[in-house]
Amino acid sequence: MKPIISIQGLGKTYAGGFTALNNVDLEIQRGEIFALLGPNGAGKTTLISIVCGIVNASQGSIRVNGFDIQSDYRKARNEIGLVPQEISTDAFETVWAAVKFSRGLFGKSPNPAYLEKILRQLSLWEKKDNKIITLSGGMKRRLMIAKALSHAPNVLFLDEPTAGVDVELRQDMWEMVRGLKDSGVTIILTTHYIEEAEEMADRVGVINHGELVLVEEKKTLMQKMGEKELSLNLPEPLQRIPDALADLPLSLSGDGSQLVYRFDVKSEDTGIAEFLRRLNAASIDFRDLHTRESSLEEIFVNLVHGARREREEQLSKETQE
Amino acid sequence: MNWYGIAAIYKFEMARTWRTLMQSIASPVLSTSLYFIVFGAAIGSRMGDIDGVSYGAFIIPGLIMLALLSESISNASFGIFFPKFSGTIYEVLSAPVSAFEVVAGYVGAAASKSIILGLLILLTARFFVDYEIVHPFWMIVFLVLTAVTFSLFGFIIGIWADDFQKLQIIPLMIITPLTFLGGAFYSISMLPEIWQKITLFNPVVYLISSFRWAFYGVADVNLGLSVGMILLFLLLCLTTIWWIFRTGYRIKT
Numbered sequence: 331m332k333p334i335i336s337i338q339g340l341g342k343t344y345a346g347g348f349t350a351l352n353n354v355d356l357e358i359q360r361g362e363i364f365a366l367l368g369p370n371g372a373g374k375t376t377l378i379s380i381v382c383g384i385v386n387a388s389q390g391s392i393r394v395n396g397f398d399i400q401s402d403y404r405k406a407r408n409e410i411g412l413v414p415q416e417i418s419t420d421a422f423e424t425v426w427a428a429v430k431f432s433r434g435l436f437g438k439s440p441n442p443a444y445l446e447k448i449l450r451q452l453s454l455w456e457k458k459d460n461k462i463i464t465l466s467g468g469m470k471r472r473l474m475i476a477k478a479l480s481h482a483p484n485v486l487f488l489d490e491p492t493a494g495v496d497v498e499l500r501q502d503m504w505e506m507v508r509g510l511k512d513s514g515v516t517i518i519l520t521t522h523y524i525e526e527a528e529e530m531a532d533r534v535g536v537i538n539h540g541e542l543v544l545v546e547e548k549k550t551l552m553q554k555m556g557e558k559e560l561s562l563n564l565p566e567p568l569q570r571i572p573d574a575l576a577d578l579p580l581s582l583s584g585d586g587s588q589l590v591y592r593f594d595v596k597s598e599d600t601g602i603a604e605f606l607r608r609l610n611a612a613s614i615d616f617r618d619l620h621t622r623e624s625s626l627e628e629i630f631v632n633l634v635h636g637a638r639r640e641r642e643e644q645l646s647k648e649t650q651e
Numbered sequence: 652m653n654w655y656g657i658a659a660i661y662k663f664e665m666a667r668t669w670r671t672l673m674q675s676i677a678s679p680v681l682s683t684s685l686y687f688i689v690f691g692a693a694i695g696s697r698m699g700d701i702d703g704v705s706y707g708a709f710i711i712p713g714l715i716m717l718a719l720l721s722e723s724i725s726n727a728s729f730g731i732f733f734p735k736f737s738g739t740i741y742e743v744l745s746a747p748v749s750a751f752e753v754v755a756g757y758v759g760a761a762a763s764k765s766i767i768l769g770l771l772i773l774l775t776a777r778f779f780v781d782y783e784i785v786h787p788f789w790m791i792v793f794l795v796l797t798a799v800t801f802s803l804f805g806f807i808i809g810i811w812a813d814d815f816q817k818l819q820i821i822p823l824m825i826i827t828p829l830t831f832l833g834g835a836f837y838s839i840s841m842l843p844e845i846w847q848k849i850t851l852f853n854p855v856v857y858l859i860s861s862f863r864w865a866f867y868g869v870a871d872v873n874l875g876l877s878v879g880m881i882l883l884f885l886l887l888c889l890t891t892i893w894w895i896f897r898t899g900y901r902i903k904t
């Protein structure tokens with residue numbers, strides 16, 4: 331099946347000379363939930379803004395459902411609904427006027443029944459005659475979603491939908507996104523929470539410093555990311571890792587006072603129990619222990635390096651042939 | 652053509668007018684009434700007729716133009732500046748609307764407002780002075796033409812301005828002086844010879860002169876020249892807006 335969004339060689343250099351995106355190629359499949367994962371400043375919002383027509387690209391081309399976003403912008407934009415990162419609304423408008431405005435702007439004939447359905451789904455129907463300024467933060471965010479959905483788009487962009495949102499609302503949001511997916515809408519969301527990508531996405535793209543580092547099925551990626559460390563502080567420093575433990579994924583800190591065990595949180599058997607038993611058998615004592623998940627930053631570094639290594643290996647293979 | 656899109660912007664902007672009725676309509680009507688009281692009734696009674704028209708009636712076209720210019724500019728500039736400022740412009744930029752449709756919506760609404768306002772002032776004037784309109788058709792044509800042209804101009808200012816001060820500076824520092832010196836309260840022929848020449852560089856002179864001609868059949872400057880100047884300015888604004896959307900100037904990064 332043809333991808334619903336196809337991005338080729340996309341680059342963006344801002345007026346100040348800062349390159350926010352560098353040669354990004356990406357295809358979004360029809361009906362999937364795609365999470366764009368990356369730290370702050372990675373270029374997620376820039377990427378979305380270009381697809382939606384808010385920012386001009388410096389290089390590259392984008393098609394939405396086969397329509398070029400430049401030459402066929404009307405048809406391309408008809409496909410898209412956007413919920414931007416920042417909440418910005420007209421404070422003195424009513425909820426109802428706001429969704430009606432959005433639908434009209436996208437060239438659709440009035441359809442009060444459809445707008446009512448959306449407002450009900452987002453638990454905003456009771457507030458329809460209230461001024462936006464009287465809504466809570468969570469309600470405003472839902473209103474932004476209602477506006478984006480008012481013209482029944484096939485693709486929905488959610489730019490950091492749950493940033494600064496409380497746990498309960500986050501669950502609601504995820505539920506709503508799943509519901510939209512079931513109704514056939516393709517969803518692209520950006521986030522810097524791994525858990526969010528994990529919870530929601532079918533596929534994940536990792537972006538860092540304006541480069542799309544990798545795009546992968548979520549399952550595959552989560553395995554790569556699920557590494558944890560168990561560190562033991564030793565009362566008596568070790569010179570080296572004892573032979574009895576040599577087959578375990580261990581490393582020793584420089585001064586020998588800390589023994590680090592790496593394991594995969596996602597696997598059935600983390601091997602921690604076994605490790606501690608063997609430690610005991612080898613008569614190695616420890617003062618205390620703590621576990622640590624690799625931080626997002628570290629994961630990115632690993633991924634970037636990993637991807638580069640793979641590319642280099644690929645290159646060297648090709649040159650050898 | 653995205654008619655629903657144009658209508659959405661237009662209605663949204665008009666809704667803002669009704670919401671802020673006091674500010675958008677009532678206050679310009681009030682301040683114009685004050686002009687009539689001070690210049691028309693109080694001072695005007697001591698003034699002789701100008702070109703056979705009583706002073707109170709003479710200043711009506713100028714006063715309407717005064718309000719029309721400043722309201723067109725401030726309506727249109729605020730209309731586009733505010734979404735830029737608050738961030739809600741993202742929606743217009745991401746919608747399937749062309750530059751023409753965006754301008755039609757915003758400028759159409761701003762022009763409508765100032766036309767309504769102009770007509771209200773005309774009605775208000777009835778309470779203070781007697782007047783006649785010799786060429787009512789042309790009166791409406793000039794009214795609409797001026798409202799549209801200066802709403803376009805305001806739209807440009809709203810795009811250009813990146814803070815509130817810039818939004819105010821052109822209307823305050825350029826438009827208001829030009830209007831006051833454009834013959835709203837006097838006939839050009841009352842000026843010393845040298846100022847009669849200098850004043851021809853003031854574009855507002857042409858607006859007021861042709862508008863007054865529509866009322867009383869007498870003009871300070873040649874009518875054809877006046878119409879030409881208005882159209883020239885209209886064309887200038889249209890070209891600038893076309894350029895703005897082509898380059899994304901100050902609206903797209």
Ligand SMILES: Nc1ncnc2c1ncn2[C@@H]1O[C@H](COP(=O)(O)OP(=O)(O)O)[C@@H](O)[C@H]1O
Pocket residue numbers: 344345346348349350368369370371372373374375376377904
């Ligand atoms: N209008 C702009 N002008 C210059 N630089 C910008 C602009 N917008 C964003 N940037 C820069 O581009 C980079 C990517 O920003 P953004 O796409 O917002 O990242 P993210 O959404 O992943 O946090 C950041 O370093 C940011 O400072």
Ligand SMILES: [Mg+2]
Pocket residue numbers: 374375376415489490
């Ligand atoms: Mg962002």
